[in-house]
Amino acid sequence: MDILGPFPTASGQRKFLLVAIDYFTKWVEAEPLAKITEAKVQDFVWKTLICRFGLPRALITDNGRQFAGARFAEFCEGLNVSHHFTSVAHPQANGEAEVTNRTLLQGLKTRLDRAKGAWADELYHVLWAYRTTQRVPTGETPFALAFGTEAVIPIELKLPSARIVGFNEQLNPQDLRANLDLLEEKREVARIRMATYQRKVARYYNSRVKNKAFRVGDLVLRRAAVSRPQSQGKLVPNWEGPYEVVEVVRPGTYRLKELGGLTLPRPWNSENLRMYHQ
Template sequence: MPRALEHQSPTSGAHATSRKPLSIRSMGIRLSRSFPTSHGQRKFLIVTVDYFTKWVEAEALAKITEKEVIKFLWKNIVCRFGIPRALVSDNGTQFLGNKLREWCKGLVIKQFFTSVSNPQANSLTEVPNQMILQHLKTRLGSAKGAWVNELPSILWAYWTTPRTTTGESPFSLCYGTEAVAPAEVGELSWRVKHYDSKSNAQGMRMNLDLVEEAKEKAAVRVAMYKARMAKAYNAKVRPRNFQVGDLVMPKAEASGPIGKLDPKWEGPYKVVEIVNAGAYKLQHLDGKDVPRTWNIGNLKKYCA
């Protein structure tokens, strides 16, 4: 997400800047609600992740309104790392509202939405979200209300740990070097023990010159990783799809909480558009559109 500090060449200027890559291309955003109330009445967690570097930002919130989402994005993303090209989220009301839509439009940020009740479609945000939850459970034990205090150290651990997809830590892809960890200060590592300001500055300049090469190698690893994951997934999936005009029934729980005695399926609705593989737009039989897209995992064929 953040761009590595740039080593300015003598020809740098408006023209040179225009040819540099964007600091953020696409990022995902997600809200979690299952937290004990901490100080300041904070009980929600907002998480964003840069899809390329895997850099994660997260913050505890007392409210999850559109205003809070915009405030978080402005303070933690735009003002620190620049404007992303795209923002991927679920269909929560905080992301669908006019205020956020206009804010994104003003900054030329494209919004994309995952299918209803399908967090896996935004899996690159779901993975760090689950990691944060797991680390919080492990560290806190019974002291659940202290989760806000543990959040910074969990983010630090994530930033400085190499990710499987890229082979690099988010920190190194963003800043061109590895962070100095607390362990290196307690028991001096070689680079801390032999620190020299002049040679360190030269090394930093060299790292910054090589950071784009590291990013290119990481991009290749990401592509290979995605290909392996897709192959493994497709090997286990039984082909199933719908055509325009088919009648289908969505899971009722995908639209919101249901009671124990409520029907588990809604509809039937008609498939009117195939958005992409496994995602569909639906319509009531009277011709009224059903909001948002629906993932195939939440649909079944209607049998009269």
């Protein structure tokens, strides 16, 4: 889940976009909002996600205050939904949302080169196109993986496809049941494709990017520009610390504690850390 904006102000003073994408199907939901508050995020998760699709196993967000507050934490805990945070100042860790955001932004830009303030109204056309387009990781459309059959799109009515021409009202219930019988097989094939795709992406990334590696017990400095309030300006040190590495969350991501013993609340990516030399 992620936040986009601010955009040019649309009707209702809306200038932000709250986006959620399902990890497996790639189904995306998005809502234009005037302000992104903790209450708005909770309302979006309940009405748009849970009431339509059921409880998610986990939510992955960045460290924004709209996601990191006590109210939202209590809401997730009450529903037994795990809430995971990406590394501070490392949005690439929330890869699903990042890729989707780029797609949505490109779609909006393509449709809104002139009528900038109409982006909120055009959003639903972009979402429709995204949901009914085959995604590379799965080889399927989000619509098909979510609902078990492909959506009928407007172009099929103007230029009738084989399924439109061959539609039989008496046989349709039987065909739909057959689609549902094949749904689990389709999803399993999509899982295999996605795992293969992710391995390829990981190999490509690892061949180009060399993360700094730290071990538990190492002393590191943390990039100050990431953690300090903007009001402090540029005349403060660029690095702060030292901190001790207390856990390797995954390669390139670490949990830190102050030398006084207080563990920092979020993991940190190695891009924002460097070794401390006494």
